[in-house]
Amino acid sequence: MSLKIENLSANIGDRQILKGLNLEVPKGQVHAIMGKNGSGKSTLAKVMAGHPDYEVTGGSVTLDGLNLFEMQEPDQRARAGLFVAFQYPMEIPGVTIANFIRAALQARLPEGEELDAVEYYEHLYKKMDSLKIDRKFTSRAVNEGFSGGEKKRCEVLQMAMLNPVYAVLDETDSGLDIDALRIVSDGVNAMRSPERGFLVITHYQRLLDYIVPDVVHVMVDGRIVMSGDKNLAHKLEAQGYDWVEKEILATA
Amino acid sequence: METKPDLNIDRSVGDFHYDVDYEFDAGTGLTEKTIDYISDVKEDPDWIREFRKEALRKFNSMPMPTHWASHDLENIVFDNIRYYLSQGTQPKRSWDDVPEDVKRTFERLGIPEQERKFLAGVEAQFDSEAAYSNIKAAVGEQGVIFVGSTEGLQKHPEIFKKWFGKVIPTGDNKFSALNSAVFSGGSFIYIPPGVKVKHPLQAYFRINAENFGQFERTLIIADEGSEVMYMEGCTAPKFETSTLHSAVVELVALKGAKIQYITVQNWSANVFNLVTKRGLAHEEAEIKWIDCNIGSRLTMKYPGVIMKGRKARGEVISIALAGDGQHQDTGAKMVHAADETTSNIVSKSISIGKGRSTYRGLVQIGRHLKGCKNNTECDALLINTDSRTDTYPAITVRGKENACQHEASVSKISAEQIFYMQQRGISEGAAMSLAVNGFVNDLVQQFPMEYSVELKRLIDLEMEGSVG
Numbered sequence: 001m002s003l004k005i006e007n008l009s010a011n012i013g014d015r016q017i018l019k020g021l022n023l024e025v026p027k028g029q030v031h032a033i034m035g036k037n038g039s040g041k042s043t044l045a046k047v048m049a050g051h052p053d054y055e056v057t058g059g060s061v062t063l064d065g066l067n068l069f070e071m072q073e074p075d076q077r078a079r080a081g082l083f084v085a086f087q088y089p090m091e092i093p094g095v096t097i098a099n100f101i102r103a104a105l106q107a108r109l110p111e112g113e114e115l116d117a118v119e120y121y122e123h124l125y126k127k128m129d130s131l132k133i134d135r136k137f138t139s140r141a142v143n144e145g146f147s148g149g150e151k152k153r154c155e156v157l158q159m160a161m162l163n164p165v166y167a168v169l170d171e172t173d174s175g176l177d178i179d180a181l182r183i184v185s186d187g188v189n190a191m192r193s194p195e196r197g198f199l200v201i202t203h204y205q206r207l208l209d210y211i212v213p214d215v216v217h218v219m220v221d222g223r224i225v226m227s228g229d230k231n232l233a234h235k236l237e238a239q240g241y242d243w244v245e246k247e248i249l250a251t252a
Numbered sequence: 253m254e255t256k257p258d259l260n261i262d263r264s265v266g267d268f269h270y271d272v273d274y275e276f277d278a279g280t281g282l283t284e285k286t287i288d289y290i291s292d293v294k295e296d297p298d299w300i301r302e303f304r305k306e307a308l309r310k311f312n313s314m315p316m317p318t319h320w321a322s323h324d325l326e327n328i329v330f331d332n333i334r335y336y337l338s339q340g341t342q343p344k345r346s347w348d349d350v351p352e353d354v355k356r357t358f359e360r361l362g363i364p365e366q367e368r369k370f371l372a373g374v375e376a377q378f379d380s381e382a383a384y385s386n387i388k389a390a391v392g393e394q395g396v397i398f399v400g401s402t403e404g405l406q407k408h409p410e411i412f413k414k415w416f417g418k419v420i421p422t423g424d425n426k427f428s429a430l431n432s433a434v435f436s437g438g439s440f441i442y443i444p445p446g447v448k449v450k451h452p453l454q455a456y457f458r459i460n461a462e463n464f465g466q467f468e469r470t471l472i473i474a475d476e477g478s479e480v481m482y483m484e485g486c487t488a489p490k491f492e493t494s495t496l497h498s499a500v501v502e503l504v505a506l507k508g509a510k511i512q513y514i515t516v517q518n519w520s521a522n523v524f525n526l527v528t529k530r531g532l533a534h535e536e537a538e539i540k541w542i543d544c545n546i547g548s549r550l551t552m553k554y555p556g557v558i559m560k561g562r563k564a565r566g567e568v569i570s571i572a573l574a575g576d577g578q579h580q581d582t583g584a585k586m587v588h589a590a591d592e593t594t595s596n597i598v599s600k601s602i603s604i605g606k607g608r609s610t611y612r613g614l615v616q617i618g619r620h621l622k623g624c625k626n627n628t629e630c631d632a633l634l635i636n637t638d639s640r641t642d643t644y645p646a647i648t649v650r651g652k653e654n655a656c657q658h659e660a661s662v663s664k665i666s667a668e669q670i671f672y673m674q675q676r677g678i679s680e681g682a683a684m685s686l687a688v689n690g691f692v693n694d695l696v697q698q699f700p701m702e703y704s705v706e707l708k709r710l711i712d713l714e715m716e717g718s719v720g
């Protein structure tokens with residue numbers, strides 16, 4: 001049981017961004033992807049989610065054996081258990097967080113079944129409290145006028161409410177001060193379970209002190225070029241990425 | 253015969269009709285004979301018969317307003333329309349007495365149920381006449397009059413005659429002239445001084461027949477210090493041929509009175525909906541139009557308020573949704589005719605596919621006036637690149653001591669937003685609905701609960717249909 005990415009290639013326009021990427025996150029584990037700006041980390045997240053701007057030119061992604069690319073619509077993939085916390089979450093004017101998450105949960109129910117509103121709000125408030133999100137936020141429009149940190153917290157709130165099987169967190173640490181980073185990390189850690197896998201995309205080793213990964217991967221130019229344990233993150237932090245690139249050139 | 257209401261039927265779908273035997277049918281086309289037929293059936297007093305004939309002459313002499321309005325108006329074939337159809341002129345006071353086929357229609361639309369739940373009174377019009385009309389005893393005992401226009405003019409001529417045709421003169425526009433010639437049905441309401449009607453009065457306008465024109469005429473008079481909320485709903489089935497709905501609604505709010513008039517219409521895509529609505533607000537009175545236009549082939553409607561007394565207030569809140577192939581030409585008119593009058597216009601339009609929305613606003617503040625304020629806000633949401641939206645605000649403010657504020661915006665639902673919502677498991681159609689509901693959310697909050705739920709459902713339905 002895993003999130004398995006095999007030989008994945010994808011373009012935007014005529015430009016190839018992902019160039020035969022391989023990665024497997026077994027259920028129950030947390031994997032991190034680190035890589036320089038522009039290496040294609042967000043592209044990977046969006047391609048998996050089914051963003052319409054990207055064209056998959058080869059390879060596959062499976063969720064516990066289920067072929068993601070056989071599901072055309074992003075919402076089908078989401079309901080199959082994939083969640084992406086975006087680097088740049090969209091604003092949805094006028095749609096309150098409460099209504100938004102409610103619609104997302106409602107979409108997971110069989111036709112004709114209604115979400116119990118009272119239970120829903122109890123659940124929502126509990127998760128908000130643990131993420132230290134003010135309850136007033138329920139009536140604010142999704143991401144509208146939020147600070148960077150508020151947006152990220154709201155992404156984690158959605159994840160906590162939607163209970164995905166595999167979650168991809170794209171730079172969820174950016175824009176967070178140290179307190180917020182701790183709160184968000186606690187939220188993610190609370191969700192770690194043998195029934196769930198995480199792929200944590202980050203730029204900074206710092207996050208990985210709080211969300212300790214089982215495996216760290218390094219992404220360069222649309223590929224995973226190196227994998228290791230959490231110490232690899234420390235090395236990247238201390239020495240930068242240049243040595244990785246040299247090492248690849250040497251072995252190539 | 254089956255008489256139980258079928259609660260499983262989605263009543264926001266108005267697309268059904270029953271074959272009904274009409275006792276009275278004026279036939280197709282419009283001549284003086286048609287007027288005589290209608291006046292005979294309705295036993296009109298002579299002054300009304302004359303009023304109608306004069307209006308017919310005006311109607312015939314006035315050109316179509318196609319120099320500014322849609323040329324689609326030229327596709328109305330007045331000779332093919334039936335101007336009067338009814339099973340009788342007397343509405344029933346009890347649903348038990350309403351003919352079975354007509355009752356079935358209103359049960360499918362959920363009217364008797366709503367009446368039990370939250371209304372102070374209901375009038376249910378089926379083609380040309382009300383089939384049912386009733387107010388709760390407690391409301392009637394306060395002296396509130398809520399009857400059809402025919403009964404109003406026959407039984408309460410002293411009030412009726414004083415105001416009828418005074419807010420909207422016959423020749424205001426070609427369609428107000430048409431309505432004045434052949435009007436039938438609609439409500440006549442009088443609220444005595446100081447009476448605040450707690451629950452809404454509701455009228456439901458149902459077109460059942462093909463090739464038909466519905467011309468209801470509503471007159472609401474709120475006497476000094478009184479308050480009333482009136483709601484109307486409208487539906488029609490889809491026919492091959494076009495249907496005409498052309499109403500005239502006049503409101504009079506006397507000193508300190510408040511009238512709120514709410515419309516949620518869900519016409520099928522073959523209906524020409526050409527309606528004139530205007531209110532006259534006396535000193536410190538308040539008139540508020542809340543107008544939700546969904547469906548129809550072409551809607552032209554610009555509710556207005558003439559603020560005639562000091563400190564009068566006028567407000568138009570309008571939501572228009574133009575689906576593929578539809579044209580919503582809506583707006584508001586605010587005429588400031590006294591000092592310290594204030595008006596507020598908020599218009600939100602949504603255009604989908606080849607749908608088209610037009611906003612026309614008119615704000616007039618006279619030179620000699622002081623302390624008047626208008627705020628106009630119109631926002632358009634486009635759902636794909638084919639959509640079209642136009643804004644024609646005409647603001648005439650004279651005099652230095654008045655203030656006018658105008659804001660307009662056009663936005664789109666981006667593919668990026670839809671993708672974001674879909675990533676949460678929400679289908680494309682539901683995501684669109686959510687975004688549209690979000691766009692109108694701040695306005696919908698001002699509606700009574702029952703109507704905001706209804707509106708949300710209509711939007712969902714329309715969006716589902718448009719994403720397929």
Ligand SMILES: Nc1ncnc2c1ncn2[C@@H]1O[C@H](COP(=O)(O)OP(=O)(O)O)[C@@H](O)[C@H]1O
Nearest residue numbers: 012015017035036037038039040041042043044
């Ligand atoms: N819409 C786009 N059109 C063209 N190029 C893009 C687009 N989005 C991203 N890119 C390019 O794709 C590459 C990878 O971007 P991205 O996946 O966002 O990288 P990362 O998340 O690792 O910083 C970058 O070179 C970026 O400029």
Ligand SMILES: [Mg+2]
Nearest residue numbers: 041042087171
């Ligand atoms: Mg990125």
